[in-house]
Amino acid sequence: MLPEFYQFHHPTKVIYGEGLVNDFAHELEELGVKNYFIVSDQVLSSLGLIEQIKTGLEEAGFTITGEFYDVPQDASVEAVESISRQATDSGAEGLIAVGGGSVIDATKAANFVFSEGGDLVADYSGASTLTKPLKPFIVIPTTAGTGSENTLIAMIYDVANKTKLAFSDKFLLPDLAVLDPVMTQSLPPGLTASTGMDALTHAVESYVGVDTSPHSEALAVAAIRHIFKYLVRATQKGDDLEARGGMLIAANMAGSSFSHSMVGCVHAMAHAVGGLTRVPHGVANAILLPHGMEYNFEVCKEKFAELAPVMGENVTGKSIDEAARGAIAAVRRLGRQLNALNAMAVRLKDAGVPEESLPAIAEAATEDGAIVYNPREVVAEEILVHLKNAY
Numbered sequence: 001m002l003p004e005f006y007q008f009h010h011p012t013k014v015i016y017g018e019g020l021v022n023d024f025a026h027e028l029e030e031l032g033v034k035n036y037f038i039v040s041d042q043v044l045s046s047l048g049l050i051e052q053i054k055t056g057l058e059e060a061g062f063t064i065t066g067e068f069y070d071v072p073q074d075a076s077v078e079a080v081e082s083i084s085r086q087a088t089d090s091g092a093e094g095l096i097a098v099g100g101g102s103v104i105d106a107t108k109a110a111n112f113v114f115s116e117g118g119d120l121v122a123d124y125s126g127a128s129t130l131t132k133p134l135k136p137f138i139v140i141p142t143t144a145g146t147g148s149e150n151t152l153i154a155m156i157y158d159v160a161n162k163t164k165l166a167f168s169d170k171f172l173l174p175d176l177a178v179l180d181p182v183m184t185q186s187l188p189p190g191l192t193a194s195t196g197m198d199a200l201t202h203a204v205e206s207y208v209g210v211d212t213s214p215h216s217e218a219l220a221v222a223a224i225r226h227i228f229k230y231l232v233r234a235t236q237k238g239d240d241l242e243a244r245g246g247m248l249i250a251a252n253m254a255g256s257s258f259s260h261s262m263v264g265c266v267h268a269m270a271h272a273v274g275g276l277t278r279v280p281h282g283v284a285n286a287i288l289l290p291h292g293m294e295y296n297f298e299v300c301k302e303k304f305a306e307l308a309p310v311m312g313e314n315v316t317g318k319s320i321d322e323a324a325r326g327a328i329a330a331v332r333r334l335g336r337q338l339n340a341l342n343a344m345a346v347r348l349k350d351a352g353v354p355e356e357s358l359p360a361i362a363e364a365a366t367e368d369g370a371i372v373y374n375p376r377e378v379v380a381e382e383i384l385v386h387l388k389n390a391y
């Protein structure tokens with residue numbers, strides 16, 4: 001059945017290629033500004049990756065006015081405020097984020113105050129607070145997971161209240177996303193696996209969500225196919241550039257898909273786990289995805305059955321129920337394969353979640369914005385059963 005109405009708005013230009021970060025300056029010409037501020041992290045800087053990008057841009061006549069390397073594991077309000085202040089003081093006219101989800105989200109959110117002034121939390125929390133485009137914003141992802149280079153959402157951690165603040169606005173979408181598999185080569189197996197499973201969760205939740213659309217479904221299916229083809233390879237052999245490229249593309253497509261159709265109960269649980277216990281987002285999603293699929297099974301089984309062959313399951317002669325079970329089994333099998341590579345936990349207790357926190361996690365999940373898009377109502381007592389199964 002087709003949706004009564006939907007829209008697909010994707011203004012971010014995506015470019016892909018090995019070694020592209022050394023040679024993308026000409027792509028910035030049409031953005032009309034010359035002075036950029038770079039946000040990244042210490043690890044990437046110590047690997048010499050930022051220097052390469054700077055050299056390429058400076059040789060093409062651009063100026064890097066300053067750099068910020070102190071984004072914490074979860075992008076915090078304080079980090080966002082520091083970026084906007086330092087970028088403004090440096091005389092920058094645009095922002096370049098080089099990093100994973102935290103760096104990208106922090107820079108994305110910093111663009112509010114950098115471009116428009118005001119106070120991040122008071123003026124821009126929530127959805128659609130902007131009336132015009134922000135200053136130029138370029139993203140070079142170094143993980144293949146969040147797809148944040150292709151989304152209109154920034155998740156920022158409120159340290160004082162132990163909660164994630166969501167900012168969403170079509171004007172947050174970057175102008176340019178540079179996908180270069182060389183940039184993800186040094187990502188260790190643990191982060192490769194968990195961020196890749198985050199991308200898989202985006203694709204599956206977007207595919208079955210109440211706001212899905214034919215455009216979102218197409219991108220989700222393509223992302224899932226790439227992830228099942230490339231995630232184990234990329235985790236096993238970090239310098240397999242084809243696998244790295246496949247995962248970057250998959251995460252990007254999944255990002256575009258969920259930027260339009262949002263996510264569901266798995267992310268609601270993962271946000272609660274992350275807020276209360278500091279388990280990284282990708283790890284929480286990786287563990288919880290098959291359990292969230294179980295929670296949604298009765299209302300999603302036709303769609304899970306459609307995904308089963310995309311995940312490599314043979315569905316010939318199988319009923320809808322059997323094929324749908326096959327999709328969940330395929331996700332579990334992928335998790336076990338990554339676990340066998342010592343890259344990922346498959347149980348909450350192995351990720352360091354205290355058992356006594358499960359009821360609070362279930363409660364917090366019911367207050368998360370993602371439940372609005374879940375195809376089944378998220379009820380604390382019922383989700384707790386699945387959290388216990390995941391323990």
Ligand SMILES: [Fe+2]
Nearest residue numbers: 146198202281
């Ligand atoms: Fe996610």
